[in-house]
Amino acid sequence: MNGSGSVNWLGLWTLYAREVRRFMKVGVQTVLAPLVTTLLFMAVFALALGGSRPDIAGVPYLEFLAPGLIMMAIVQNAFANTSSSIMIGKVQGNIVDVLMPPLSAHELTLAFALGGITRGLVVGVAVAAGLAFFVPVRMADPLFVLFHAIAASMMLSLLGIIAGIWADKFDHMAAVTNFIVTPLSFLSGTFYSILRLPEAVQVAAHFNPFFYMIDGFRYGFTGHADGVLWLGLAVMAGSNALLWLACWRMFASGYKLKA
Secondary structure (H helix, E strand, O other), rough: OOOOOOOOOHHHHHHHHHHHHHHOOOEEEHHHHHHHHHHHHHHHHHHHHOOOOOOOOEEHHHHHHHHHHHHHHHHHHHHHHOOOOHHHHHHHHOOOHHHHHOOOHHHHHHHHHHHHHHHHHHHHHHHHHHOOOOOOOOOOOHHHHHHHHHHHHHHHHHHHHHHHHOOHHHHHHHHHHHHHHHHHOOOOOOOHHHHHHOOHHHHHOOOOOHHHHHHHHHHHHHHOOOOOOOHHHHHHHHHHHHHHHHHHHHHHHHOOOOO
């Protein structure tokens, strides 16, 4: 909200629309490329394992795998949208064009986050449609699918905002992607059930917020969950609240944004 206590809806919509147009203009790179990458993942697992992989909780392995691949594509692209937008703005020196209009820290956070959420959901729908040609994609609980798709893309959008503001160069962004986002994605049960891991590793997995986003999302498709569903909802909501607070504080203070 601005100083008068009202929301600058025009400014909020304009910044959000800019973020959406920015990734839609290069749809081959931002939507088609993740689809192809995900289909390659599916092809590798299908060809490598064939029919040798046993079902997981009564769910055929490739059907178990599909939601994890969809979620991985969603969160990676949500993160990429916000982090790249802010980082490019800082490098090119036009981040001031975002900071000068009468937009509050909350409005800036919301506009950037909505842009990342939109890209994540667009990629998720595209990937799900592509996978549906090769593996049945059914929904046991559409509300769980929708909630976790939005909450997860919001989480990574907010994390992307934090990374974009914190990073001074693209090497820093690559470090966040390579040492935080990708490892947490791969170690969260994307490709396997954590119930088959040693007990100590299972305990560690429950401290990974990415586990809850994938577990809840997979439950929405297959009806099977490795963790406690209500706990996952609480972790997602709490993580987003903390990340939102961090983004708001960064924008409000001008951390690494104002000379």
